[in-house]
Amino acid sequence: MRNQPIYANRHMRVVCIGAGASGLYMAYKLKHYFTDFTLNIYEKNPQISGTWFENRYPGCACDVPAHNYTYSFEPKWDWSANYASSREIYTYFNDFADKYGLREHIHCEHEVVGARWDEDNTELQQRCDFLINASGILNNWRWPAIPGLHSFKGELLHSAAWDDTVQLAGKRVGLIGNGSSGVQILPEIQPVAAHLTTFIREPTWVCPTRGMEYHKYTDEEKQRFRDEPGVLLNVRKKKEETLARFFSVFVTGSAAQTMAVDYMREQMKQKIGDAELAQKLIPNFSIGCRRLTPGPNYLESLTLPNVTVVHGEIKEITPDACITEDGRTWPLDVLICATGFDTTFQPRFPVIGRGGKSLAAEWASEPRSYMGLAAHGFPNYFMFLGPNCPIANGPIIFAIELQGEYFARFLNRWQKEGLASIDPRREAVDDFMAQKDAFMESSVWASGCQSWYKDRKTGKVTALWPGSTPHYMEALASPRYDDFEIKYHGNRFAYLGNGFSQTELNPDLDVTYYIREKDGGEPLFRSLQSTFNAKSLGDLLQAPPDLAI
Structure with missing residues (x-):
């Protein structure tokens, strides 16, 4: 028997990997809603903010409206435009960390090289009760698999590892890729390059959602956002509603999909202004099969005199040129690879679970998770933005909040009920994967386009949640504890x-709250999400009034 009152906390040690949007939210959640914990956040970079520290290529911005790319409770009134630059977003997360005093938990330039579950809690260099992986999805960038790539003698750049010292002015520049990064880079470097050759393997949809065209905010607008109650909130809510209702576009054959295709096809034709080029660049697959990007000034830049669009595969790269499959040679001084990231969802370091199982080995053929949050056989291990999370279903920052809230419920229960380990059952994982696969058959994500949303080996959709943002909210609102194998420390x-x-520790608390004149619908049982802490029976009997919540 513990000589403490019911639900008394025990000390909890948490290690979080990564200090981007997810890691910072976890720090905020723990610091403001928990007591009796130790938190260490290990960040491999010299500064916080994750992808928004790493990505600094020309034109780097977020393709989600800025007022909706914030924590739901922490708006920012002075965004420069509705699509904010990476530097502005970097500043937002740094300001958030400073405002809420989160840096005390963060260790920069600390790269995690391995983690393993220890049933007996022995001989670990950094022991913890919970390991939370907040390292993100799009952070392990990769070079394209093109023969001769590293024989190139000019400047070789990757969009996610940009070198600010490289000068592009007056150079012959090659750009590989027309995903989100490539679409942002091209209009920024076109004015300074002597000539820009962009290599496009597949078409993609480039057009903002109706009503979300690029807009630079005026000083007057920003002042209204700051000073007039409700103005900024209404803007945020209207954009959020538009993003949420866009989900119906992702259903194959829906009226919303048909309307969106017609609208965006016409918009792209007008912006390209060249019928032959439009035929090559406008997709024949569904909108949303690949990530949609607003792409301000991208299409308009493709027909400028110093831009050449090359459609097709690059067969080989030589010390000074790219050779395409048609045998043509394209001389270059600088080659930029906007070719994306490793999106296998396998961790960048060994994660060893129960029985010595490796997560990389377990997921070698397919990442099989429990609702994108946990993995069978890896107790007390949670993931932000794991496989089949809502990365394209709606605003991702809010999804991070939902996940952090979900993890907090388990951490709270661990502190108060003597839990030892929490492990999703294999049958629960299997059932979730079957449900996910069944849903995806009706989605545009499973249709015939190449996309990082899909696993290259199986062709299954591994990146996205099988539903809308409200659907995700309801699915995570209350953990299904019966889906987990839960073990306790002793009794x-x-x-x-x-x-x-x-x-009973707080003399100011109404302990007879249940005595009332009528049934107002409130529960009889008080939830102890945050509770008072008593170290001893003496503390309890003295009932000091200043015990922390």
């Missing part, structure tokens, strides 16, 4: 303690 009822309730 599972030891948390009942010494017979006292922590509510």
Whole structure:
């Protein structure tokens, strides 16, 4: 029996990997809603903010409207435009960390090289009760698999590892890729390059959602956002509603899909202004099969005099040129690879679970998770933005909040009920994967285009949640504890303690709240999400008024 009141906290040690949007939110959640914990966040970079520290290529911005690319409770009134630059977003997350005092938990230039589950809690260099992987999806960039790539003698750049010292002015520049990064880079470097050759393997949809065209905010607009109550909130809510309702476009054969295709095809034709080029660049696959990008000034730049669009595969790269499959040679001084990231969802370091299992080996053929949050056989291990998360279903920052709230429920229960380990059951993982696969058959994501949303080996959709943002909110609102194998430290009822309730510690608390004149619909049982802490029976009997919540 624990000589403490019911639900008394025990000290909890948490390690979080990554100090980007996810890691910072986890720090905020723990610091402001928990007591009796130790948190260490390990960040491989010299500064925080994750992808928004790493990505600094010309034109780098977020393709989600800026007022909706914030934590739901932490708006920013002074965004320069509705699509914010990477530097502005970097500043937002740094300001957030400073405002809420989160840096005390963060260790920069600390790269995690391995993690393993220890059933007996022995001989670990950094022991913790929970390991939370907040390293993100799009951070392990990769070079394209093109023969001769590293024989190139000019400047070789990757969009995710940009070298600010490289000068592009007056150079013959090659750009590989027309995904989100390539679409942003091209209009920024076109004015300074002597000539720009862009290599496009597949077409992609480039057009903002109706009503979300690029807009630079005026000083007057920003002042209204700051000073007039409700103005900024209404802007945020209207954009959020538009993003949420866009989900119906992702259903194959829906009226919304048909309307979106017609609208965006016409918009692309007008912006390209060249019928032959438009035929090559406008996709014949569904909108949303690949990530849609607003692409301000991208299409208009493709027909400028110093831009050449090369459609097709690059067969080989030589010390001074790219050779395409048609045998043509394209001399270059600088080659930029906007070719994306490793999106296999396998961790960048060994994660060893129960029985010595490696997560990389377990996921070698397919990443099989529990709702994108946890993995069978890896107790007390949670993932932000794991496989089949809502990375394209709606605003991703809010999804991070939902995931952090979900993890917090398990951490809270671990502290208060004497849990030892939490592990999703294999049958629960299998059932989730089957449900996910069944849903995806009706989605545009499973249709015939190449996309990082899909696993290259199986062709299954591995990156996206099988539903809308409201759907995701409801799915995560209440954990299904029966989907988990939960083990306890000794007696599972030891948390009942010494017979006292922590509510009795506070003399100012109404302990007879349940005595009332009518049934107002409120529950009879008070939830102890945050509770008072008593170290001893003496503390309990003295009932000091200043105990922390």
